[in-house]
Amino acid sequence: MRDDWTADVIVVGAGSAGSVVARRLADAGRRVLVVEAGPHRAEPAVDDPARMHELWDSPLDWGYRTVPQQEAQGRLLHLPRGRVVGGSHALNAMIWVRGNPADYDRWAALGNEGWSWQDVQPLFARADGLDGGGPGMLDVLTGYEPDPVQRSIVEAARQTGLPFNPDYNGARQEGVSFMQFTIREGRRLTTAAAYLAPVVGRGVTLVPEAVVRRLLFDGRRCVGVEWIREGAVERCHADEVVVCAGAIGSPVLLLRSGIGDADTLGGAVVHLPGVGRNLQDHWLVPVIASTDRPPTLTRGLPATQSHLFWRSRPGTRLPDLQPLHFGVPLYEPWMDGPPHGISLMAGLVRPESRGEVRLSSHSAWDAPVIDPRVLSAQADVDALGVAVRLCQEIVGAPELRRTWGARELYPGPLAKSADGLRSYVRQSVVTYHHQAGTCKMGVDDEAVVDPQLRVHGVDGLRIADASIMPDVPTGNTNAPSIMIGEKAADLLAG
């Protein structure tokens, strides 16, 4: 066994948040060791913003499947997650959404001092430079020329009465907008490229293709990690360990290391019943239309370029819907249709359903049990139904009929009645890829980390990634994960 690695801080996972933590700590003079399960190499399909779908179920995807989802006709849902230096930012759609300021004010109101919008807004600015206070570490692409079909979708949305919002990361979230992307010169820009790569070999030692199988303890102090690389066991000891393995990987690593519900684990180093619970995700239901000719797709941009934030019910304080619009038909396996068309993915971003992640065994090679309990809350079915109706209205608006000859294919007649709509939602719901909340931050009995991201009851161990979100924010989760990385680095650097 190799046991001669040394570091001040070990970061587990070189994804969206882990890359930020490593960079900032290296800049602060710490010796950082980053251990990542996936490879570190150039991948044309990662670089090209138009090739996201090719990465799913590839060797760079953990390729998780849920257990059969009772409220979704027993289907096993695919949950892609990045297994590569870059993490899920390496196979995501690159959409940059900070979330609604009220999301963070709520985190703070739950007892998480230091996490209000006022506190976190400067951390977002450090990453994206969107507030005019100087450049950020990432480029956020705005003001590009969208595909003609995207302009038509936005116009169609306006025809249904939705306001155009030129900047959903600005003063107001609601309305229909063109997306902002983490793209530089036509290539995907991950935090691994922008933050981590410049400091590898200069304060950071990167150990790729190494699966961390457990955390090492001396009593209640975490003193290092143990991983497997090329079939051999290796270890490193350090003053601090920061787990950034993501909303699935982080609770799994804690559970394998004996941190979790003592009854389920059959004894535990630390009894923390919340580990793996509170799993939240956003959900999508497709509304698909044929077009009379193939929409042109611009090289260097994803096939989705516009989205909207809206409310499912009048009187709701925050937007809870976020449909996003693709210039291609995204058929489910049971669907059939012509090769070209458009998809308006009816999105729910304030779900009530909660699920969990559990171990299937203690082996690092066995996939965990993932049960998001999608649609277990009736409110989610209802809200997705409203989102589908909204997308149907947009597809049927004069602009899309006139310029593209758009004709609705799905749900089409399947959702004529209210019952039909509900069963279509159950038959076709898919993840929006925003799993969060499984090691939630807080001060209650279910909390796993405190507001300084320290694991309750353990010394020398923090978590910094999407798993610590008490509630999933109103919008895509990459920017918030990166903000969490920035915050963790501040807390660690002191």
Ligand SMILES: Cc1cc2nc3c(=O)[nH]c(=O)nc-3n(C[C@H](O)[C@H](O)[C@H](O)COP(=O)(O)OP(=O)(O)OC[C@H]3O[C@@H](n4cnc5c(N)ncnc54)[C@H](O)[C@@H]3O)c2cc1C
């Ligand atoms: C297909 C897809 C599309 C998405 N689209 C968008 C989008 O357009 N915009 C947006 O804002 N969000 C999007 N998201 C969500 C967003 O990418 C994630 O919320 C974000 O990347 C989470 O960051 P993280 O740091 O928590 O985890 P990750 O970035 O997933 O990083 C976790 C890292 O830990 C590593 N790891 C896990 N376990 C171990 C272990 N035991 N040992 C060693 N390493 C380990 C993983 O390999 C991975 O590299 C998308 C996600 C997916 C999957």
